[in-house]
Amino acid sequence: MSQPVATTPWINYDEAMALVRQLGDPALEQLVMRTVTVAVQRAMNNEGPAAPFDMLFLVKTMISLFEQRESLIRVLQGEDLRWWPED
Numbered sequence: 001m002s003q004p005v006a007t008t009p010w011i012n013y014d015e016a017m018a019l020v021r022q023l024g025d026p027a028l029e030q031l032v033m034r035t036v037t038v039a040v041q042r043a044m045n046n047e048g049p050a051a052p053f054d055m056l057f058l059v060k061t062m063i064s065l066f067e068q069r070e071s072l073i074r075v076l077q078g079e080d081l082r083w084w085p086e087d
Helices: 013-021 026-044 055-066 068-077
Strands: none
Touching: 013 026, 013 055, 026 055, 055 068
C-alpha cells in the first residue's frame, strides 16, 4: 500500500494510477481520472474520507461502472432506470 503524500487519506494510490495508465480506452481513462481528481480535490478542501480510502477500489469501481455506459448515458439524459417505483 502506498500513498503519494503522508498526509493524504489514500491507500493503494500508486497501484490505482498504474491501473489507470494501462486502461487503453481514452474515454474510460478520462472518466476514472476525473473521479480521482474530484476525490483528491474534496480531500484537499477538508471534505475527505473519515478513514483511509482505497483509491484502487475506487478506480476498479469506476471501471465497472463504465461497463454500464449505455445505461449511464440514458440516466444522464434524464431517463429513469431505477428498478423500483417511487413511493
